Amino acid sequence: MINQGFKKLEIYQRSHKLAIQIHEMTLTLPKFEIYEEGSQIRRSSKSIPSNIVEGYCLGKHKNEFLLYLNRSYASAEETNEHLKLLFESNSLKDENSYKTLRAEYEILCMMVSKFIQSVSENHTPPLYLKEDEASYNTEIHNPQTEI
16 A cells, blocks of 8 residues: 555645645635636646655655655745735735635645754664665575585
8 A cells, every 4th residue: 555644744644635725715716817827827737746745755865755745835835926916916905815825835834844843853764774784684595506
């Protein structure tokens, strides 16, 4: 079975839920904006959970994990910027929706940032990567030496 431990992460759950909310919100934008800024914000919002998943699945390598988490953080900040642009350009007219989504993305950005810090300070590779060389049998079986 594929490791799906990422589903337990609150940052994954929150970012996935918010990506769905952003997708739904963009369908209410003016027609021209659905394909312009709407397309941009959909991609950046969906990039957040996608990068968390990919990084988690490559998590045995600390630097690889951090690379994807940092991409996730950048996409969260990008999504926040798209929200601001949509609202300030009057394409997103629902102020309540705007304020709620902005607040949620601010929280998500903080959560991802703290998770990055935690992984950076506390990451441990899986047990199978911790074995020392002595635990491997380095002798090669040579049938000619057996008599």
